[in-house]
Structure formats: structure tokens, C-alpha cells
Amino acid sequence: MERRKQNWVVKRYLAGMPTRKIAAHLQISVRTIQRVIKNYKKFGSIIEPKQAGRPKQAINGRYKEIVKQHWDKFQCGSVKLHKILSTKGFGVSQRKIQQIMDENGFSAPCPKRRGQRKYCSYRWPSCTMVLHADWTHCPITGKDLIAFIDDHSRFIVGYGFYEGATTENTLNCLYRILFKYGVPYAIITDRGSHFYANKIGKKKRGKCEFQEVLEEMGIRHIVGRAHHPQTNGKIERWFGTYKRECNERFEDIDEYVQFYNNQRPHQRLGYKTPAEVFEDVQYFEIAGNSDDNVAG
Template identity: 35%
Template sequence: MSKLSDRDIRGIIRQWKRGRPVRDLADYHHVSRQRIYQIIAAYRQTGCYPYPQTPGRKPAQIPHETETLVLAAHDQYSLGPTHLEKKIEEVDGMHIPHNTIYRILLEHGRVEVCMKKRKQRKWVRYERDHAMSLWQGDWKMISLDGQNRWLIAFMDDSSRLITCYGVFDRPTTHFTMQILEQGFREYGTPLEILTDNGSQFVSARNPKTADHTFRKFLESHGIRHIRARVNHPQTNGKIERFFGEVERRAHRFGSVDAVVRWHNEIKPHSSLDYDEPAHAFWYRLPPERILGYAQRWMDAQE
């Protein structure tokens, strides 16, 4: 069942006023009819939009006596909330949690905002708006039929589509370029490619400036190479998650090919509004790419 936002609730009230059936409103917003009736009843009673309340318990009201005691102790001892908690318990025999002391001192401007007590920043998803803007790729050792093999894969950052992949006995730059050539033939060349700082992609001596076969390969195709931050695997997190799927499902599905088909065509992805990567790839293409694919298809028919 979906969680309704303030905007959803305003829309429900407006559509209800225009005579839209409750059944249709419930189906459109993926909620029960009872929930729609609750919103309408609350609006009728108050005349205001019944926006969702902030989850969690509301802070308890601090007694005036407690507030007076804390402020007096702070004036006397000039201690922070944690130490003041111990001092008040020792001297006055009264336990006041340091979080409560912090709230009192903060309200009266006695302390500054503690960054650790601030709400955690909402999780932000970093992805490109359009397909073919960026591919991210990497090598991963996996166990197949009791043997350790090396899997190379590249994923479209926007749609999560696995554009090309291969399994080899060892990870090399030659095999990396070979797999990318396959991907280029099928999908064309992306604007940028993101990799880590492995020796298959960059020079071990001087990653920033030294010539490397892979770097020259990308330059010859007009592709910008982006290197992930050192010791920061989250930068390549999407392809790493795909590797985890391969490790969990390759034995069950019987092959890496089957896992890739499942990932691209069957598995709905929450970041794609529960669409499949193979579908999301096409509707996330920029217009100029769509025209290019149409021209390639027409040329292939001739």
C-alpha cells in the first residue's frame, strides 16, 4: 500500500469535490477505499487538508521544576549535558536524562546545536537522468561449477541495464576492451565510462597521467574515462550489487547468461519505479539517441 504525500491528499480532495468515485481514487493512489473515506471525513470535519502527521512520539512536556533545577545547576557548575546529568544526580539525588538537559539548555541558548543529534540526511540516489550517459564496469571473481572465474560487466547507470559482460580465466585489459566492443556494436558508445583504479583500467604507477591501453581505447571512441575514488567501492555500487546477484543466483539459474536475462528483463527494480532495466533503458534515452537507433534499425533492414 502506498504512502500518501501532502500533494496526494490535496489531489484526492480536489478530485472528490469534482465527483470522482472513491473506488477510482483508491485504485489510482494504491490505497484502500477506507483510507480515502478517512481523508474525506477529516476534511469535512475540519475544513483543512488532513496532512500526514510526523511519525514517532512527540517530546514530553518538561516540568517547570525540572527546567529550573537544570538552569540553576548549569549556572553553578557550567557543565555540559552529560556531566550535568551526573552532577545533579550526585548533589540533588534526582536523575534527569542528559537528552532532557540538552533540550532545556538548547531552548535557553546555553548550548549550540549538536551535529550528532541532528536528523540524518535523507538518502540521496546518484544516477544519470538519461540512458547511455554513463556506463560503470568492473571485474569480479566468482565461483562457477566449482571453479573460480573472472566476470567483467558494464551497466548503464540510469537504467541499470547490463549492456555487455563476459567470463574469463583472468582479468586483463584486452578482455575488457573485447567486451566493450561487443557492447558498442549493440548499443553504441556511452558518453562516459566509470571504473575503479584496477590495473586493467589505469596505470599502477601514475593513474592520472600515465598512458594506458584502456585509456587510449576510450579516447579513440570519444568516451571520457571517470575513475572512482580510491577505497570507496560505493562509487561503483550499482555494478557491485549486480555481482552480488550473480554470486547468489548463478548456481540456481545455471549460468551467468540466465542471471543477466533475469536482471535485465524480469526483475523489477525499486529505483526504476519497479520497472525492468530492459524497458527503462529505452524510455530513458535522450531524443537524439532514439533517432540514432531508429536510423541503425532502418539501415539494418536494407
Template identity: 35%
Template sequence: MTNRRIKLGIDWILKKGETVDEVANNFKVSTRRIEQLVKIFKETGKYPVLNPKRRPKVYLTEEQKHIIEQAYSESYLGARLLRHHIKKRYKQSIPQNKIHAYLLEIGLAKPDPKKQKKRKRCRYERKHSLSLLHADYMENNGVHVIAFEDDASRKILSIGEFNNSTTDNALEVLKVAEREAIEANGLIQAINTDRGSQFYPNKKDKNGEADSVFRDYLESKGIKHIPSRRNNPQ
């Protein structure tokens, strides 16, 4: 949008009777944006103008596009984890939303209608960062990836790629997340995982007790372990 297009769009709606949807489609913006501009004009009597100091839109370079395609062919990860793969392997930081948009553009990702709707149920929605992290393994073509993600901010504090899904590898990546938390002047309060053997003691001895290196480590650090319910992962 430009200042001229903003004025044209408002005039078309208020003077020519065009609909918000028609103007939005014509200018390739959301209907919500057009509604906001019309509302400002009605309240102030002045056409809204763009902030000249706003951050200019940045587009992917051809080199970045090539890196995304190459990294995807290596890992077949989604945009969220692919961003960290690119940062680790290619030493470049490309925003997740730009990676996802480009994957959609070249047909390597599909829009998920379920994620575009309000979820009927959400078990965890913490308000404070580091009050809860989520951790899980995923495997693709023999590469086992584990990430520790903050529930409140959805920021990935640490991520690792390994040949096997083991407790030792999980703890190695967790220790990186702990250092990230300390650098942010905070401490991890709790971690949510599934009930995989890397995190949760599934076998008990004859006394009904079970050992878990992962849980023992969390206890030593004062971190609460919250395993997901069976058949109902977070």
C-alpha cells in the first residue's frame, strides 16, 4: 500500500460504494487492513498516511532461496525447525515466516486450515517465559532432531541433530537451553515431554520404583517434569 492507494481505496468504498473485499482484493491486502484505514478516516476526517520511518519490506535473495531449497532437501523439516538447521549449517539467519512463505510458493509446504482456526483446546498457554518448555524428538531420514521450545514466547531455546534419540543427547541440548535461559536472566521452571523412554521411566522394578536419568537431572536442577498424558501429546 502507498498513501495514494490508501486514499483511492477509502474513496472507492465511501464515494463509489465498492465493498471492502473488492478493494482488498484489488490492492492485494487483507480486508482487516482496509477496515482499519476506513475506520481511521471516519474517526479523524483525514486520510491515513504511512510512517516514513517504517521498516522497509525485505525480500529473500536468490542465494537465500537456494539455501532454503538445499536445506529442505537435506532435512525435509518444516519452516520452524528448518530455520535452525539453516542457521547451524549455513550460518545464515532467515526468518521463519519467510521460509514458510517461500516453501508455500515453490510447493514444498501446504497451508494447514486447522492451524488457521482457533483451537478448541489448548492445554498449555503460559504467560511467562521459561515457566514451561516443551521438548520432543522427531525423526526424518535417519536424523533425530530434538528441540526445547518456550511455551509462552514459542521461541526455540536450543535444538540438536543426532543419529539416535537418547537421553544423553536430550540432556546435551537441554544444557544449551539452560545457558540461554541464564543469559536472559532466568531459570527454567518446568519441562513438558511425552512418555518416551528418553524422558520417562516406563519400566519399574519389583519394588514398584523406576529410575530415569532425565528426571533425576531435572530434580537436581529444581525443574519440574510434566509428562503428557498417554495418547494426548501436547
């Protein structure tokens, strides 16, 4: 008899129900009911059901400290943290890591999940073949930030802070990247005026200075469709990651980009760092200062 039913039999017996009625209700023999009651009288307590599954095991205190130390450094979810620890030889399960994170308040509430993805992620076949570029306002410095990211490796090849998102500042950062890494096949941007000459009314569309420079250098300019941010989603995603992760752990953006490029595992890269995927390069130093930087 199931333990749940045994508990019910004992409770009905203590409430004064005759054993014959209990047996009739459960459609089992009176002898079985009497045996359950006999066991109850012998042990003096109602039989409690056993918890399903294996019993919980206490987590080693040393493992807890290791998980805390790595979370302080990476501040990521349990899945990525499990991958990081696994590569270092620690056999803590992802479930245990999540348990430790929950106990220490490291787990952030999960935002409302989206429906099925409508767009497929595409990756160009080699490094420095295609770059994504875009501008954003940096809430930390109060300046405008431009960044270029390699499509294949997600490696930040260059960035800079400026007082305005202009074509001149865009080219200033681009020239430094081209000097370091050479000319790519294509650069993907949105339709911002610093990248693209938008058509006004019925006037014939011209070309801005950025487009002319790319044309002179033989670089294909891929422009995202209007109201379609997914085209340039890799750099958009990086901006969100930077704004979320660049906190008191880092002195400035230089230190954060070094961390992002060389230490932070990327889920889309099979939990490798961008530097590990970037061809023929093992470690990168930041040259220059935060006003205009090229990673390399």
C-alpha cells in the first residue's frame, strides 16, 4: 500500500471509523487495514511519506567560496558559470551553482520571456571580414560612444568617446582600426546620418563622407533596413552588455574591454572568449586612451 494511503488509514482509524468501512472504502482486505494499524500502534506515530528522489547533500563550503569568487568576477548566470568552472576542473553541477546563487541573492529576476525568434543569427566565415559599427550614449561618461565589433568573433576592434556622434568622429575611429587590422570586406551600420545619407522628400539621395571613404577603399557598406535593428544586432547587444556589466569592478572602459575580449566567455562562441576565436591572436593590450581606442 502507498504511504499516502497508509496515512489516510491511520487518520480515519483515529477518527473512529471501523476497519471494515475503511477496507470497503479502499476496496482492500480488512487484514491489510489491521496490519497498517498494528504498525502504527507499534511505532507510535503516523507514517510520513518519503521525499521523492535522492536526499539532498550538503554543499562543500570550499565550493561555495569558489562560486562566490567567480560570480564576483563574471557576474553571469549559473549556466555560463558552470561552463567556466568546468573548464577549470571543478565538478559542481549547474543546479548546485544555481542553489548557491539563490542562497546569496545573486540571481536576478528573469524578464518576461519572448516568443519564438523570428530572425536567424548569421555569422560571417572569418575574422575581420565584416565589422559592425554604431553609436550610443554612454550613461557612465555622459559622452557619445562609438564601437566596432568583429562579426565572426564578437571581438571589439575599436571604440571611442566623443562629444558628438559625427561623421568626422566616426572616420577618426575607423582610420585607427584600418591601420591596425587592414581593410575589411564590409562594414554593417544603421541609417544614422553619420553613416548614411538619408533621402529627404523627392530629392535624389546623395552620399555622406563616410560612404565616400568606404567606396574609395573598396569596402562594401551594408545598411540595415529601416526599423529593423536586428541587422546590426551584434553591436547593439554589446552596448547593452557594456552598460549592464561595466560597474565598480572596472576602473574604466579600457579595463572592461580587456575583460570582455580576453576573459569573458561568450555563449554564442561555445563559451570561448572573443580573443580565443579571433584568428592568430592570444592576448590583446589596449593602445592609447579612452578618448579613441583600438583594441590590439
